Amino acid sequence: MSExxxxxxxxxxxxxxxxxxLIKEFGTDEIDQxxxxxxxKNAGELHKFLRRKYFYSHRDMDKILDDHESGEGFFLYTxxxxxxxxxxxxxxxxxxxxxxxxxxxxxxxxxxTDDEKFLFKDKEYEQVQNYADDNIKDIAALGFDEDKTxxxxxxxYAGHLYEKAVKIANRITYSQVRSTFGLDNSSNIGSxxxxxxxxxxxxxxxxxxxxxxxxxxxxxWRLQRDVAPKLGYKKTAAIHSKxxxxxxxxxxxxxxxKPSTTIFLDEDIDEIPEKINKYAYSGGRTSKExxxxxGGNTEVDTSFQWLQILLEDDDxxxxxxxxxxxxxxxxxxxxxxxxxxxxxxxxKDFQKKRKKAEEKVDKFKYNGELAQKMWE
Amino acid sequence: MSExxxxxxxxxxxxxxxxxxLIKEFGTDEIDQxxxxxxxKNAGELHKFLRRKYFYSHRDMDKILDDHESGEGFFLYTxxxxxxxxxxxxxxxxxxxxxxxxxxxxxxxxxxTDDEKFLFKDKEYEQVQNYADDNIKDIAALGFDEDKTxxxxxxxYAGHLYEKAVKIANRITYSQVRSTFGLDNSSNIGSxxxxxxxxxxxxxxxxxxxxxxxxxxxxxWRLQRDVAPKLGYKKTAAIHSKxxxxxxxxxxxxxxxKPSTTIFLDEDIDEIPEKINKYAYSGGRTSKExxxxxGGNTEVDTSFQWLQILLEDDDxxxxxxxxxxxxxxxxxxxxxxxxxxxxxxxxKDFQKKRKKAEEKVDKFKYNGELAQKMWE
Numbered sequence: 001m002s003e004x005x006x007x008x009x010x011x012x013x014x015x016x017x018x019x020x021x022l023i024k025e026f027g028t029d030e031i032d033q034x035x036x037x038x039x040x041k042n043a044g045e046l047h048k049f050l051r052r053k054y055f056y057s058h059r060d061m062d063k064i065l066d067d068h069e070s071g072e073g074f075f076l077y078t079x080x081x082x083x084x085x086x087x088x089x090x091x092x093x094x095x096x097x098x099x100x101x102x103x104x105x106x107x108x109x110x111x112x113t114d115d116e117k118f119l120f121k122d123k124e125y126e127q128v129q130n131y132a133d134d135n136i137k138d139i140a141a142l143g144f145d146e147d148k149t150x151x152x153x154x155x156x157y158a159g160h161l162y163e164k165a166v167k168i169a170n171r172i173t174y175s176q177v178r179s180t181f182g183l184d185n186s187s188n189i190g191s192x193x194x195x196x197x198x199x200x201x202x203x204x205x206x207x208x209x210x211x212x213x214x215x216x217x218x219x220x221w222r223l224q225r226d227v228a229p230k231l232g233y234k235k236t237a238a239i240h241s242k243x244x245x246x247x248x249x250x251x252x253x254x255x256x257x258k259p260s261t262t263i264f265l266d267e268d269i270d271e272i273p274e275k276i277n278k279y280a281y282s283g284g285r286t287s288k289e290x291x292x293x294x295g296g297n298t299e300v301d302t303s304f305q306w307l308q309i310l311l312e313d314d315d316x317x318x319x320x321x322x323x324x325x326x327x328x329x330x331x332x333x334x335x336x337x338x339x340x341x342x343x344x345x346x347x348k349d350f351q352k353k354r355k356k357a358e359e360k361v362d363k364f365k366y367n368g369e370l371a372q373k374m375w376e
Numbered sequence: 377m378s379e380x381x382x383x384x385x386x387x388x389x390x391x392x393x394x395x396x397x398l399i400k401e402f403g404t405d406e407i408d409q410x411x412x413x414x415x416x417k418n419a420g421e422l423h424k425f426l427r428r429k430y431f432y433s434h435r436d437m438d439k440i441l442d443d444h445e446s447g448e449g450f451f452l453y454t455x456x457x458x459x460x461x462x463x464x465x466x467x468x469x470x471x472x473x474x475x476x477x478x479x480x481x482x483x484x485x486x487x488x489t490d491d492e493k494f495l496f497k498d499k500e501y502e503q504v505q506n507y508a509d510d511n512i513k514d515i516a517a518l519g520f521d522e523d524k525t526x527x528x529x530x531x532x533y534a535g536h537l538y539e540k541a542v543k544i545a546n547r548i549t550y551s552q553v554r555s556t557f558g559l560d561n562s563s564n565i566g567s568x569x570x571x572x573x574x575x576x577x578x579x580x581x582x583x584x585x586x587x588x589x590x591x592x593x594x595x596x597w598r599l600q601r602d603v604a605p606k607l608g609y610k611k612t613a614a615i616h617s618k619x620x621x622x623x624x625x626x627x628x629x630x631x632x633x634k635p636s637t638t639i640f641l642d643e644d645i646d647e648i649p650e651k652i653n654k655y656a657y658s659g660g661r662t663s664k665e666x667x668x669x670x671g672g673n674t675e676v677d678t679s680f681q682w683l684q685i686l687l688e689d690d691d692x693x694x695x696x697x698x699x700x701x702x703x704x705x706x707x708x709x710x711x712x713x714x715x716x717x718x719x720x721x722x723x724k725d726f727q728k729k730r731k732k733a734e735e736k737v738d739k740f741k742y743n744g745e746l747a748q749k750m751w752e
Contacts, residue, residue, distance in 0.1 A: 115542050125543060155542065159535020166491050166531065167501060169566030174550065177565055189553055190545030193569030 008216050009182055011120055013253040019056065019215070019242050026218045028057045028240060038065050043103035049096050049241065052318075054309050057215055059225070060237035064210045068104060074208045074237070076100055077201045079111040079217075080139060082132035083121050084256030086265045088343075089244040092310060094142055096241070097212045101145055107370055108144060109201045110151040112136060115158075116198070119190040129155075138265055140364055141350060141357035147369035151361075154197055160374070161200045168203075169196035171227045180219045199224045202236040204374075215240035245305045249281030269348055273340050276303065280339070283325075284332035295328040296335070303332075303339035311342035384592050385558050387496055389629040395432065395591070395618050402594050404433045404616060414441050419479035425472050425617065428694075430685050433591055435601070436613035440586045444480060450584045450613070452476055453577045455487040455593075456515060458508035459497050460632030462641045464719075465620040468686060470518055472617070473588045477521055483746055484520060485577045486527040488512060491534075492574065495566040505531075514641055516740055517726060517733035523745035527737075530573055536750065537576045544579075545572035547603045556595045575600045578612040580750075591616035621681045625657030645724055649716050652679065656715070659701075660708035671704040672711070679708075679715035687718035 006015030008022060023030055031050070035058070040046045042065055049055045067074045078097045080090065094110075101108050114132040118125050132153050139151060154161065177183050177192055198220050202209040211221060218240060225235040246254040246261040254262040260279050263272065283301030285291035298304040304325060312318050321338065324330035365371055382391030384398060399406055407426065411434070416422045418441060425431045443450045454473045456466065470486075477484050490508040494501050508529050515527060530537065553559050553568055574596050578585040587597060594616060601611040622630040622637040630638040636655045639648065659677030661667035674680040680701060688694050697714065700706035741747055 115538075118542060119546055155539045157535075158538030159533075162491075162534030162538060163531045166494060166566050169569070170495055170564050172565050173562050174559075174565060174568060175561045178561075183550075185551045185554075186549050188546050189548050189550060189568045189572060190542050192550060192565045193545070196565060 010217050010219055011181070013216060013243060014251075016251050017243065022215060023057050026057075026215065026222070028059055028215070028218060028238075029061075031056055031058055031061070031239070035061060035065075038062070042068055043099075045103075047096060047099045048313055048315075049092060049099075049309070051315065052308055054092065055096055055212070055239055055241045057240040058238060059218075059221065060208070060235065061210070061239055064208060064237045067208050072207065073106060074104070074210050075106050075205045076108040077111070077204070077209050077211050077236075078108070078213055079113055079198070080135050081113045081117050082128055082135045083117040083123060084131060086135050086138045087254060087256055087262040088265065088306075088310065089246075089254035089262055090138075091142075091265075092241055092244060093213050094139060096239075098142055098144055100210070100212060101148065106148065107205065108149045109204055109374075110139060110144075110149065110364075111198070111201050112151065112153045113198065115154045115190070116194055119188060119194055129153075136361055136365070137358055138354060140360045141354040143353070144364070146360065146363045149364055149368065150370045150374045151364040152374070157374075158197075161197055164200045164203055165193070165196040167231055168199050168227055169193055171230055172196065172223065176223065180223055195220055195223060199227065202228065203231070203233045206233070208234045209236040211236055211238040213238065213240065214243055216243070244309060245281075245302055247275070247279045247281065247302055249302060250300050250305075263343065263347070265347065265350060265354070267347060269344050269351075272344050272347070276336050276340050276343070280336060282332045282336075284335075285328075288331065291331060292328045296325045296330070296332065298322050298325055301325070301332075301335065303335050307339055307342060311339065311346055386593050386595055387557070389592060389619060390627075392627050393619065398591060399433050402433075402591065402598070404435055404591070404594060404614075405437075407432055407434055407437065407615070411437060411441075414438070418444055419475075421479075423472060423475045424689055424691075425468060425475075425685070427691065428684055430468065431472060431588070431615055431617045433616040434614060435594075435597065436584070436611065437586070437615050440584060440613045443584050448583065449482060450480070450586050451482050451581045452484040453487070453580070453585050453587050453612075454484070454589055455489055455574070456511050457489045457493050458504055458511045459493040459499060460507060462511050462514045463630060463632055463638040464641065464682075464686065465622075465630035465638055466514075467518075467641075468617055468620060469589050470515060472615075474518055474520055476586070476588060477524065482524065483581065484525045485580055485750075486515060486520075486525065486740075487574070487577050488515075488527065488529045489574065491530045491566070492570055495564060495570055505529075512737055512741070513734055514730060516736045517730040519729070520740070522736065522739040525740055525744065526746045526750045527740040528750070533750075534573075537573055540576045540579050541569070541572040543607055544575050544603055545569055547606055548572065548599065552599065556599055571596055571599060575603065578604065579607070579609045582609070584610045585612040587612055587614040589614065589616065590619055592619070620685055621657075621678055623651070623655045623657065623678055625678060626676050626681075639719065639723070641723065641726060641730070643723060645720050645727075648720050648723070652712050652716050652719070656712060658708045658712075660711075661704075664707065667707060668704040672701045672706070672708065674698050674701055677701070677708075677711065679711050683715055683718060687715065687722055 006017045008017060064074050076097055078093055112132050114128050117123060118128045136151055177195055202224050221236050221238045228235050243253055248261050281302045283297035285294055308318050325335055382393045384393060412426060440450050452473055454469055488508050490504050493499060494504045512527055553571055578600050597612050597614045604611050619629055624637050657678045659673035661670055684694050701711055
């Protein structure tokens with residue numbers, strides 16, 4: 001696969017993604033300066049994911065702001081596919097969703113797609129269930145609003161999803177899912193129906209839905225925007241992120257089936273230094289001398305990318321690191337050391353919250369205000 | 377379409393069905409003398425549907441009798457597609473199911489496939505719901521065991537169906553449903569998934585399932601028998617009936633969208649004579665003289681077929697009518713008069729029971745012993 005080739009579907013990412021080209025291919029809009037200013041005006045600040053263009057593409061985000069400004073309001077929906085323990089690549093979309101909920105004070109629905117991971121991956125049903133229950137605890141640790149957030153597993157909540165899914169499914173043909181998702185004759189009939197299930201939460205309220213997710217999920221929302229108006233609902237809006245680069249570099253996606261490509265949320269803090277030092281893809285030069293002379297490449301350096309996207313809030317500090325690394329003043333070992341310390345602190349903090357979160361799971365699933373309403 | 381051509385799928389029946397050829401095409405077994413004797417020995421008698429070979433084909437009915445004789449037992453499952461008000465063509469399978477429940481004292485699950493009729497027919501969702509609720513009252517009037525019968529609408533019970541449906545769907549490809557059901561690229565994705573939903577009740581118990589239904593439904597059971605063992609369940613057994621001929625003759629199927637092809641269960645008793653006299657296909661000759669000389673054809677005569685299949689319990693009386701009509705002694709008008717009177721009595725009796733049945737619906741759906749257990 002040449003540098004120009006890449007493939008992005010909801011099920012796989014191959015090659016080095018050209019995100020600008022993806023915007024054109026998917027037909028989404030770039031988040032421009034104008035939109036950033038409107039978001040900042042309404043939210044009071046800009047999340048670093050926006051400042052640093054990690055969330056960089058959207059559909060109808062301007063209409064979401066219109067709805068917010070007019071007082072009509074909107075709601076948030078995002079999801080989690082429980083095919084493994086969660087890793088840091090899963091966090092940005094959820095963290096950004098939490099920020100949006102806080103700033104706009106809106107309802108949030110989090111769909112845990114246990115059916116999807118069973119139907120699309122070669123996993124045992126019970127295994128997926130275990131991951132789902134485990135993932136929900138991780139999600140609960142992120143601190144969403146307990147009375148405005150409903151977390152549900154598809155198989156458990158199916159009784160409330162099926163009727164709307166059938167109405168959606170009735171409007172989508174095999175040809176459409178084949179071309180949109182790359183399914184084929186050998187695809188199982190559960191996977192063919194599944195897109196309808198993933199679209200249901202966009203119809204949970206009559207308000208407009210905003211979906212923060214990685215851009216790979218966009219095909220679902222494109223199809224939703226085709227179907228929803230026919231059922232008397234609004235086209236969903238979406239705000240898309242890039243993908244957090246894997247430990248081993250910018251090609252492909254973090255994969256929990258390859259532990260050397262990622263850091264799990266329950267990773268042993270003491271083993272992080274070795275994992276980063278051993279696996280983290282470096283943008284540094286082959287020799288110290290060459291590095292001092294020509295400088296490192298932050299674009300492809302995993303440690304830098306993780307700092308910039310996820311770990312370092314301070315824009316000035318990121319600028320300093322970037323300048324020193326690119327000028328050759330900072331060596332790969334030093335950059336890795338910064339990333340290691342930041343990552344250790346980040347995960348220590350998360351793991352502490354995770355312990356306290358277990359008791360909150362029932363709130364999100366059953367007893368919080370929104371959850372109760374959704375089970376009625 | 378020549379006399380030799382016919383088409384039978386779960387969704388349509390065209391032409392005059394050659395039932396013997398259908399057994400070969402579907403790969404089912406004929407109900408032979410041996411099997412009839414075993415059923416009679418266990419049930420204490422033979423239902424007229426069996427004596428007259430209206431239920432004529434099966435899969436593993438011998439194993440059902442083995443399971444009954446060994447004390448392991450079995451359970452019954454049948455269904456109703458609510459695309460219209462119910463007509464007399466819907467009754468034989470249900471009446472036979474009731475007989476089996478009585479004779480073998482077993483649990484019975486009746487699936488009302490509201491999702492199917494919405495996904496496969498061009499009907500409004502609300503309209504299908506109304507038919508479903510109406511059909512359930514008709515079914516309740518047939519007098520099933522209130523503590524051993526569970527009637528459910530798929531959309532209402534979906535929360536309890538979806539998990540098993542997903543496990544079934546995971547084992548069936550698009551190619552399989554395409555060839556088994558004649559679906560294609562333009563089929564909606566709900567219809568592609570639907571077969572999994574229809575198979576779920578065969579897995580409600582670990583015992584063997586017996587499905588009494590018209591033979592057109594067999595493709596579902598063929599696929600079930602492929603999938604069930606892979607999920608650790610038994611292949612379902614089935615016992616198949618022919619189709620009750622339409623008012624207008626032996627070709628095609630009764631269709632509620634064409635009221636002149638059938639008699640509805642709520643048909644005005646006083647209008648039955650005109651409907652039979654006007655529409656009932658006759659096996660009589662064109663002139664009275666020719667009829668007296670050559671006799672009528674009972675094989676294609678709707679009045680005779682309805683008497684033989686549904687309305688006349690007495691074998692000797694049926695023999696008498698057959699002999700007199702075929703010899704020319706009985707004229708079409710006389711035969712129609714017998715059918716009219718029998719049908720009027722049959723429907724009067726049904727409509728009386730239907731009025732009392734409305735209060736029983738909750739028993740079958742929610743409060744009976746089996747229903748309660750199924751909602752837990």
